[in-house]
Amino acid sequence: xxxxxxxxxxxxxxxxxxxxxxxxxxxxxxxxxxxxxxxxxxxxxxxxxxxxxxxxxxxxxxxxxxxxxxxxxxxxxxxxxxxxxxxxxxxxxxxxxxxxxxxxxxxxxxxxxxxxxxxxxxxxxxxxxxxxxxxxxxxxxxxxxxxxxxxxxxxxxxxxxxxxxxxxxxxxxxxxxxxxxxxxxxxxxxxxxxxxxxxxxxxxxxxxxxxxxxxxxxxxxxxxx
Numbered sequence: 712x713x714x715x716x717x718x719x720x721x722x723x724x725x726x727x728x729x730x731x732x733x734x735x736x737x738x739x740x741x742x743x744x745x746x747x748x749x750x751x752x753x754x755x756x757x758x759x760x761x762x763x764x765x766x767x768x769x770x771x772x773x774x775x776x777x778x779x780x781x782x783x784x785x786x787x788x789x790x791x792x793x794x795x796x797x798x799x800x801x802x803x804x805x806x807x808x809x810x811x812x813x814x815x816x817x818x819x820x821x822x823x824x825x826x827x828x829x830x831x832x833x834x835x836x837x838x839x840x841x842x843x844x845x846x847x848x849x850x851x852x853x854x855x856x857x858x859x860x861x862x863x864x865x866x867x868x869x870x871x872x873x874x875x876x877x878x879x880x881x882x883x884x885x886x887x888x889x890x891x892x893x894x895x896x897x898x899x900x901x902x903x904x905x906x907x908x909x910x911x912x913x914x915x916x917x918x919x920x921x922x923x924x925x926x927x928x929x930x931x932x933x934x935x936x
Contacts, residue, residue, distance in 0.1 A: 719794070719855065723784050727798040730776065731805025737769070738806075739813045748814050751823035753904065767828050777802065789865055790858035797851025800844035807837060823905065826885060831893070833885035834905040839913055843881065846921055853927045857934065864930050866923040877919025884913045 742748045781795025807817060816822065817837045826833040826840055857864045866874070883890070887909065892899040 719784050720797075720852070723780050723794055723798050724801055726780055727777075727801035728805045730773070730798075730802045732809045734773070734802065734806045735809035735813055738810060741766070742814070749816050749822075750825045751904065770827060770829060773802075785855065785858065787858050787863075789863060790855045793851040793854035793858065795851070796847040797855075800847030800851065803844040804841055804848075807841065823908075831886045831889040831900060832903065833882075834888060834903075834908075835885050835913075836908055839881075839885075839908070842917055843920065846917070846924055850924045850927065853924065853931060856931060864927055864934070866926045870922045870926045873922045874920050877916040877922070880916035881913060881920065884909045884916065 739748075742750070777798050778795050780798050781791045781793075784794045785791030811817065817824065820838040820841070821836045823834060824837050824840070826835055854864060888903045888905040889900050892903050
């Protein structure tokens with residue numbers, strides 16, 4: 712079945728924004744229940760029966776939903792991945808947009824947030840995941856414009872490797888404090904409250920991760936020249 716423009720980009724974008732609101736509402740409910748509207752406070756991950764496991768599974772289910780939308784809207788494996796990344800980026804940004812009127816948080820782009828729990832807690836200022844989400848959106852849009860073109864519009868393996876190095880660095884920055892406390896056990900990891908974000912290292916990672924966006928954009932510009 713041939714999907715039109717609205718089905719391939721607009722419908723997944725609307726779905727992603729709706730997911731963003733749903734995520735914001737769920738987080739509002741959970742943080743209200745446990746007294747953690749602002750996640751950056753002492754004992755950021757207290758023990759509450761069953762909630763930690765449920766939260767981890769909810770995160771995994773969210774990723775599965777995003778992947779499913781990409782598989783439905785993309786024409787090729789490249790398109791499926793591109794749409795999935797675009798949906799992820801829109802979901803992540805709209806989550807913060809909707810969370811603010813619901814809770815009054817985040818108070819700024821520099822507010823600390825706990826981003827994921829898999830495999831360790833990720834901490835970072837709001838601007839950090841938002842910047843990665845923007846890269847995902849740009850790449851997803853560019854990569855799916857001519858996903859069936861010949862030759863395909865896609866990063867080469869060296870550019871992908873550069874981006875993978877950037878991802879690894881970014882993951883380390885997000886989990887650096889948790890990694891440092893792994894030797895003290897699970898309780899220490901759960902109680903970890905970061906005090907310093909390695910901004911220069913993260914900016915370096917962001918530049919490396921932007922390599923596929925730049926290459927795909929250059930390929931499109933050359934194709935339409």
